[in-house]
Amino acid sequence: MSDVWGDKEYYKGIGKINYEGKDSDNPLAFRYYNPDQVVAGKTMREHFKFAISYWPSFGGNGSDLFGQGTHQFAWNEFREPIQAAKKRADAAFEFISKMGFDYFCFHDYDLVQEGQSFTQSELRLSTMTTYLKEKMDSSGIKVLWGTANCFSNPRYMNGAATNPDFKVLARAAGQVKLAMDATIALDGENYIFWGGREGYMTLLNTDMKRELDHLGKFLAQARDYAREQGFKGNFLIEPKPMEPLKHQYDFDCATTIGFLREYGLEKDFKLNIEVNHATLAQHTFAHELEVASKAGMLGSIDANRGDYHNGWDTSQFPNNVYEVTEAMLVFLKAGGIQGGGVNFDAKIRRNSTDIEDIFLAHIGGADTFARALLTADKIITSSPYESLRQQRYSSFDTGKGKEFEEGKLNFKDLYAIAQENEEIELKSGKQELFENIINRYL
Numbered sequence: 306m307s308d309v310w311g312d313k314e315y316y317k318g319i320g321k322i323n324y325e326g327k328d329s330d331n332p333l334a335f336r337y338y339n340p341d342q343v344v345a346g347k348t349m350r351e352h353f354k355f356a357i358s359y360w361p362s363f364g365g366n367g368s369d370l371f372g373q374g375t376h377q378f379a380w381n382e383f384r385e386p387i388q389a390a391k392k393r394a395d396a397a398f399e400f401i402s403k404m405g406f407d408y409f410c411f412h413d414y415d416l417v418q419e420g421q422s423f424t425q426s427e428l429r430l431s432t433m434t435t436y437l438k439e440k441m442d443s444s445g446i447k448v449l450w451g452t453a454n455c456f457s458n459p460r461y462m463n464g465a466a467t468n469p470d471f472k473v474l475a476r477a478a479g480q481v482k483l484a485m486d487a488t489i490a491l492d493g494e495n496y497i498f499w500g501g502r503e504g505y506m507t508l509l510n511t512d513m514k515r516e517l518d519h520l521g522k523f524l525a526q527a528r529d530y531a532r533e534q535g536f537k538g539n540f541l542i543e544p545k546p547m548e549p550l551k552h553q554y555d556f557d558c559a560t561t562i563g564f565l566r567e568y569g570l571e572k573d574f575k576l577n578i579e580v581n582h583a584t585l586a587q588h589t590f591a592h593e594l595e596v597a598s599k600a601g602m603l604g605s606i607d608a609n610r611g612d613y614h615n616g617w618d619t620s621q622f623p624n625n626v627y628e629v630t631e632a633m634l635v636f637l638k639a640g641g642i643q644g645g646g647v648n649f650d651a652k653i654r655r656n657s658t659d660i661e662d663i664f665l666a667h668i669g670g671a672d673t674f675a676r677a678l679l680t681a682d683k684i685i686t687s688s689p690y691e692s693l694r695q696q697r698y699s700s701f702d703t704g705k706g707k708e709f710e711e712g713k714l715n716f717k718d719l720y721a722i723a724q725e726n727e728e729i730e731l732k733s734g735k736q737e738l739f740e741n742i743i744n745r746y747l
């Protein structure tokens with residue numbers, strides 16, 4: 306096993322995490338996530354395709370605006386960029402194998418520190434792509450998606466594809482090309498765009514139409530380039546309403562779907578839905594999944610949670626089974642996600658400083674999703690939930706209601722029906738009953 310993670314074991318004393326069932330007292334075991342268990346026709350492993358995010362788990366050191374790093378982990382101690390990148394990859398692969406997950410996700414400059422020049426960055430990336438390819442081959446771990454960090458470098462302070470300076474847009478395109486090349490070389494299954502700086506701080510200095518036209522063109526060209534290179538996967542946009550910007554263009558799923566359709570991108574692009582981004586947009590996670598699913602664009606999930614008392618992206622690990630069960634109802638009804646998986650875009654707290662904390666965090670997240678999936682499946686297969694929901698619409702199943710749905714009635718026909726002046730009986734929405742059904746099966 307040691308060849309998978311290099312010459313040093315970073316997570317000493319922690320072995321492979323196994324499923325031990327809900328009565329287990331072992332904190333380093335799955336209690337609900339049983340990778341090979343079949344639920345609704347697929348194994349949990351296939352449903353979720355759990356992925357580790359390189360950036361929150363191996364990118365930071367726990368520093369925040371108010372204090373320096375607290376995560377003093379051995380792979381963080383190297384300074385020479387390539388050596389540091391290799392040690393980080395060793396630690397990441399040891400961790401992913403011990404978790405028993407199949408995937409990881411990365412930004413270009415998570416893999417290796419950005420160079421002093423574009424050319425130096427290109428070289429560094431290609432060195433790391435080769436290094437990772439070997440580790441992937443020997444471990445069987447795969448890339449769920451790759452992306453480019455077009456938001457951290459100061460050059461992107463006014464946006465990347467929406468920057469008013471053409472030179473910045475072109476630089477971003479060069480960077481995205483390299484990130485796509487790396488994703489394709491590593492057989493990445495999807496490619497993501499999260500527009501952290503695509504939006505505005507004030508409309509006073511912003512030509513919104515021009516910026517959005519540029520973004521539309523940029524994405525179309527990126528797609529065409531990747532397709533020419535033989536990339537068959539999804540392109541995914543990850544909506545977020547704000548933070549870092551006051552207003553980001555990919556505000557939520559509905560806004561993003563409108564944008565994709567306006568610029569003719571809807572065939573190749575789907576959505577990557579992040580729980581905490583939904584919260585920031587004042588939506589539930591389930592709402593965002595439903596909007597995407599109804600448009601056939603439910604592509605992938607970034608799993609985390611926010612703090613309902615804070616107004617920012619706290620990116621904590623998922624632990625709210627009720628909330629995730631509501632989401633899993635949508636997920637199962639949609640037949641799962643198309644091409645993507647469940648990526649833990651979540652970070653342990655600054656004061657979670659033990660080597661085992663990152664395991665506990667991912668175990669908790671995986672168990673939350675697994676427990677929610679099992680609950681949602683039970684609700685669908687053995688409760689009246691589905692039939693109650695269908696019943697609410699039964700007036701459209703026969704007679705005039707059916708004719709309306711089939712487009713056989715016009716507005717005057719509806720007027721004639723209204724004129725019949727029949728007494729309309731009130732029908733309860735039964736919200737409390739629906740809510741009780743979820744609690745009963747939890």
Ligand code: XLS
Nearest residue numbers: 452499543579607618650
């Ligand atoms: C930040 C985003 C980011 C994307 C990838 O809020 O969630 O982590 O997932 O760029």
Ligand code: NI
Nearest residue numbers: 543579607650
């Ligand atoms: Ni994310």
